[in-house]
Amino acid sequence: MAATTIGGVAAQEKPLLDIKWLTFAFAIYTVFYVWVRWYEGVYGWSAGLDSFAPEFETYWMNFLYIEIVLEIVTASLLWGYIWKTRDRNLAAITPREELRRNFTHLIWLFAYAWAIYWGASYFTEQDGTWHQTIVRDTDFTPSHIIEFYLSYPIYIITGFGAFLYAKTRLPFWSQGLSLPYLITVVGPFMILPNVGLNEWGHTFWFMEELFVAPLHYGFVFFGWLALAILGVVLQVASSFNNLIGKQICEAVDQGLISK
Amino acid sequence: MSALQSAVRSHAEAVKVSRTVDYILLFVVFFVVVGSYHIHAMLTMGDWDFWVDWKDRRLWVTVVPIVLITFPAALQSVLWERFRLPWGATVAVLGLLLGEWINRYFNFWGWTYFPINLVFPSQIVPGAIILDTVLLLSGSYLFTAIVGAMGWGLIFYPGNWPVIAPFHVPVEYNGMLLSVADLQGYNYVRTGTPEYIRMVEKGTLRTFGKDVAPVSAFFSAFMSILIYFIWHFVGRWFGSVKFIQQS
Numbered sequence: 001m002a003a004t005t006i007g008g009v010a011a012q013e014k015p016l017l018d019i020k021w022l023t024f025a026f027a028i029y030t031v032f033y034v035w036v037r038w039y040e041g042v043y044g045w046s047a048g049l050d051s052f053a054p055e056f057e058t059y060w061m062n063f064l065y066i067e068i069v070l071e072i073v074t075a076s077l078l079w080g081y082i083w084k085t086r087d088r089n090l091a092a093i094t095p096r097e098e099l100r101r102n103f104t105h106l107i108w109l110f111a112y113a114w115a116i117y118w119g120a121s122y123f124t125e126q127d128g129t130w131h132q133t134i135v136r137d138t139d140f141t142p143s144h145i146i147e148f149y150l151s152y153p154i155y156i157i158t159g160f161g162a163f164l165y166a167k168t169r170l171p172f173w174s175q176g177l178s179l180p181y182l183i184t185v186v187g188p189f190m191i192l193p194n195v196g197l198n199e200w201g202h203t204f205w206f207m208e209e210l211f212v213a214p215l216h217y218g219f220v221f222f223g224w225l226a227l228a229i230l231g232v233v234l235q236v237a238s239s240f241n242n243l244i245g246k247q248i249c250e251a252v253d254q255g256l257i258s259k
Numbered sequence: 260m261s262a263l264q265s266a267v268r269s270h271a272e273a274v275k276v277s278r279t280v281d282y283i284l285l286f287v288v289f290f291v292v293v294g295s296y297h298i299h300a301m302l303t304m305g306d307w308d309f310w311v312d313w314k315d316r317r318l319w320v321t322v323v324p325i326v327l328i329t330f331p332a333a334l335q336s337v338l339w340e341r342f343r344l345p346w347g348a349t350v351a352v353l354g355l356l357l358g359e360w361i362n363r364y365f366n367f368w369g370w371t372y373f374p375i376n377l378v379f380p381s382q383i384v385p386g387a388i389i390l391d392t393v394l395l396l397s398g399s400y401l402f403t404a405i406v407g408a409m410g411w412g413l414i415f416y417p418g419n420w421p422v423i424a425p426f427h428v429p430v431e432y433n434g435m436l437l438s439v440a441d442l443q444g445y446n447y448v449r450t451g452t453p454e455y456i457r458m459v460e461k462g463t464l465r466t467f468g469k470d471v472a473p474v475s476a477f478f479s480a481f482m483s484i485l486i487y488f489i490w491h492f493v494g495r496w497f498g499s500v501k502f503i504q505q506s
Contacts, residue, residue: 095266120294176502223298247273
């Protein structure tokens with residue numbers, strides 16, 4: 001996958017889209033988060049109600065410490081690996097290999113989208129219902145430990161992984177820094193630092209839960225920035241267009257595909 | 260890259276490649292929109308959307324269409340303009356509804372046991388179909404902003420009425436007149452969301468009481484026009500294909 005292209009010779013007969021990696025990208029988040037949902041389903045009620053109890057330390061604070069360490073290690077290894085194994089001779093890439101890497105990049109984007117779903121939709125609104133059921137006695141409630149410090153870092157790590165893959169493997173994306181791509185990954189990343197503002201406000205402000213409180217608008221703004229995926233999609237289309245656009249036009253002319 | 264070499268070996272393979280790209284990009288756009296639209300929705304109109312006793316005639320009717328027309332407008336401005344795909348608004352609301360339903364079912368009900376008929380989300384598909392078809396048929400963003408967004412705002416309450424009407428049947432509960440929706444809010448205790456937080460119509464001395472819903476809907480429709488207009492440009496900006504620091 002990551003080898004420097006030498007003289008245009010690349011492994012020719014690998015599939016264009018590796019279904020196994022696509023399946024892996026889908027399954028790894030799904031299986032992991034379903035396990036997380038089970039864990040909080042059980043230990044939210046049995047150990048997560050009183051943060052001053054010793055079992056909270058065991059089942060929830062230890063969860064927090066472990067996940068933070070694992071996230072830092074994973075991000076360092078993953079981003080480091082992608083960068084160190086960058087293609088240093090992109091000019092020699094064959095069109096076939098470039099097409100294959102475009103598909104691998106799509107798998108990365110697929111993983112990012114799936115990770116964003118779990119973080120921004122599933123665990124965020126889930127935190128909503130926990131807030132409305134339990135009056136919090138810590139900033140590190142069970143659903144915060146999952147939402148803010150597990151699901152957000154995971155989509156951030158995935159997002160920058162996707163960005164780095166494109167930048168280091170694909171000629172189209174290596175021509176500079178894609179503005180929409182940067183916004184797509186940096187915007188949702190900023191949701192994590194914004195937790196600082198949010199928790200600071202909540203420590204002396206709102207004990208009750210009003211979701212539309214202005215204190216939360218930072219999340220809204222950074223959520224908007226994920227819409228730059230629209231620009232990324234246009235760029236993905238351009239990247240593919242360079243490789244198969246001519247054949248697609250001919251296929252349309254021949255009636256193989258409708259307009 | 261050599262111009263003589265081809266990335267694909269046949270036209271059939273090119274077609275297959277383009278179809279595979281379709282599926283994956285659909286997934287990507289859909290779930291990124293689910294995530295970001297849901298965050299936006301939750302924190303701008305979520306409180307009205309969570310509970311049937313917040314779904315009133317004044318605030319809910321006004322707020323929800325105004326804040327929710329944003330992402331549909333942005334998606335339309337790229338998907339129609341660049342691909343002539345006429346489902347920008349509908350894909351956004353389908354994404355939001357999927358995200359909301361999974362949460363209401365598996366978390367509001369599944370984790371904290373609120374009944375689904377207290378926490379079902381607002382219905383927003385009819386307005387999205389209006390937006391998409393108006394843009395498809397007219398091909399004009401200006402026309403869609405005025406007529407489409409007007410329809411989006413106006414259809415919202417009628418589109419929800421068949422769902423919420425059964426909860427507005429009056430009951431006498433311990434000597435007080437309540438709607439069934441009020442009673443649900445009273446019965447299913449929301450520890451973190453006490454009653455005084457609830458922003459619903461309470462009447463004023465300067466208002467007429469009878470036609471609050473249609474008047475609110477018209478105001479919401481008018482505001483939706485402005486928001487559509489603005490977010491159409493926001494969408495164009497997000498659809499940028501610029502590179503910075505060209506190497």
